[in-house]
Amino acid sequence: MTRITAWRRHPLARYAVLILALALVGMVYAAFVQAGKPADAALAAGKVDDVAEGRSLFVKHCSSCHGMNAEGTKTAPTLVGVGAAAVDFQMSTGRMPAANPGPQAPRKPMAPWVDETKIRQIGAYVQSLGGGPQVPGQEQVDAKLGDAGKGGELFRANCIQCHNWAGAGGALTQGKYAPNLNSATPTQIYEAMVTGPQAMPVFNDTTITPEEKRSMIAYITQVREQKDPGGFGLGRIGPVTEGLVAWIAGLSVLALAAIWITAKKRQKS
Template identity: 90%
Template structure:
């Protein structure tokens, strides 16, 4: 008892107890986290083969820009930590693999080897490198589960500055642009919000909740189906284009009318 009492009175004893308590709490927390949430979606689902196949495809088609281990190069950024959602968005829209380095990768038809299975496998490999946003489930992107009215409010508050009220897109600086959303699927819209491709900011779940994202998807898809009551929508680009067309069409009509009236007067004289 004397030795134990003496040790307890030692000046460093309190620090040793504190370090031991912190280590114990850390181990218990890590055990609960690992039990409740898988570290990697692909491995947790038992799709180890997808990761291996994905790495093989990545080396063949992506490593020239992103590096052999996705560490990034001078022509392509690192993909460690971007998640499977970023891979699915970039590849399913045809932006990757990129044809030419430029200010922004455009949407284009998919290459022959880019299949849903190949995209899933490369996504599983990238996800295994450092986690990141995962591909959303079908229930998360179903427009029927969202409130289009609330989604419209959120879209006008956060997105119309770049994408226009109807998602028609618009020009940005340095050769970049906000793309037209009419071709984007609900999954691609959700993935764009959680990954922030190109010049787009990231809208994580603390900024816009998953339910709010679903409502925004409901609004975007609903607007596509709306008809233009005034006639030709002119691509729904906005009042500047509408005003320009009105001026050109109006002035042209007035000029033609003036020419016609003048010609009639000359014939009578």
């Protein structure tokens, strides 16, 4: 008993207990994560069999850039932990597989071999590697259930710096840009917020709640359906475009007027 009491009073005893406690917590957490992976993948895929098929598709079409086990390479990032939502966003918008390397992958038509089933299967495989955001359900992206007014406030506070007030997009640095949101589906908008593709930051559920995300979707889809009562919207890019058009049109009118006046004076003389 004396030996145990002496050990407990040793200056390093508290650190040993702390390290032991942290190790136990880590092992318990790892056990739960490993146990939850098949179920997590099944939720993302709809059936566990999609994981195996997804790996086969991944090895065939994606491993040349992302590595055989999605560990990443010098030219492409790791996909461990990005979740099925990232796969669905990147592939459904045609950004992946990427045709040419560049500062940013543009939106384009899906590759000929890609369809919804294959996207789901690859997403299930990637989800099984380390979890991550899953593809949202229909209720999560239903704009009819959102508050467009509240969504507008949130969009103006978090998004217009890059995407413009109407989601028309804009230029960033080093050849990157915030894309136009007019072609994005509600599901893709939600996925972009939770995965943060390319230059976009991640807006997780602690930053913007699922209900607030749905309201932002309601605002984005409502704004792009509005008409431009003043005439031609000029892409809704903003005052820079409007000023440029006014400047060029105004100078053109003044130049034509000057030519017309001088031509009249020459005829009289």
